[in-house]
Amino acid sequence: MDESLKCNRLFAVDGLVAVITGGGSGLGLMMAMALAENGASKVYIVGRRENKLREAAASYPDILVPLPGDVTSQDSLQAMAQRVRQEKVTSTCFLAKVYQFNCAATYYTVLALLELLSDGNKRRESDAPHSQVIVTSNMVAFQRDPRYGFAYLGSKAALVRMVKSFATLVVGWETRFNTIAPGLFPSDLSAAALAPFKRAKDKDLSEEGAFARSFLPAERAGSVQDMAGALLYLASRAGAYVNGSVLLVGGGKKATTPATY
Structure with a gap:
């Protein structure tokens, strides 16, 4: 019997440390709840509305840490990274991101936290997954329906391409980059x-x-369970061999409209 194949080992996130931008509501909060419920030691939820972050953190006060910040401000990003670094995290760092802004915000947030992710790799146990950045784009990155708006379609497609480029750029840092592309979620x-x-x-x-x-x-x-399942796969040992990939979580919507994937 191989205990390593048990689902409670493959999909475990015990001791994981995460930083989730946009973690006070929507998909970001779904992700934060999934990690908190399944053994993560600390989940820093980042957003501009401190009251919303505190409301979200109240459900898991020992795990969710409100971290007010603005991902469009480089000064704010540096302060955020310093705050997490001061916690003296000893477990592998995992960075999940939910972006409601633009590619520039994604780019500078990654740069601000890349060293922290690399430090997490140096402290990880030999069989633990490497540090990771998970960027949430959108299913429309692969759609060709102009009714979504050219600017919106283009920005999401660009985000997916940038994440894949980061996966190549940071090979030497041993940090993985993946994308979740959700479809319709409440x-x-x-x-x-x-x-x-x-x-x-x-x-x-x-x-x-x-x-x-x-x-x-x-x-x-989509439901909370759908997003939780996708995230836990990528964040756990089950997804440790996944890098530079896109996980489409859209209920098959892509099959009903012109799309390329």
Whole structure:
């Protein structure tokens, strides 16, 4: 019997340290909750609204750490990195990011924390995954439907390409770079936008049957469990051999519109 193949070993994130930008709400909060529930030692949630961060951290006060900051400000990024460094983290550092801004913010955030990630590699146990950056882009990075808007389509596609380029650039730092490209997930913004497309008005967005199969093969929007599963795969030993990749989590939506993947 090989204990290393047990799911509680393969998908464990015990002792993991994460920094999640945009971690106070939406997909970022889903990620923070997934890590907190599954053994992460510290999860720093970054955002501009301190009250929102504190609300989010209240559910896991010993694990989630509110870290007010602005990823569009290089001074703020340096202060954020210094704060995490002062915690004297001894376990492998894992960096998850949710970007609602632009490629420049992603680029400078990575630069601000790259040394910290490298330090985590030096302290990791021999069988532990290397430090990692996970960038959340969007399924529209692969869509060709101009109704999404050329600027939005282009920015998400550029983000995916930049992450892949980072994976090549930092080989010597032993830091992995991967992308999660989510499709339709409930949020304050998406709820109103998706409402006209619902087939069953009485169903929640994430309830099967909410949408016609021709619109979304899964017939529902993504759930907390869907995002948690994707993140835990990449963050754990199960995904340790994954680098420079894109994980599409879209319920099959790509199959219903012009797309390239």
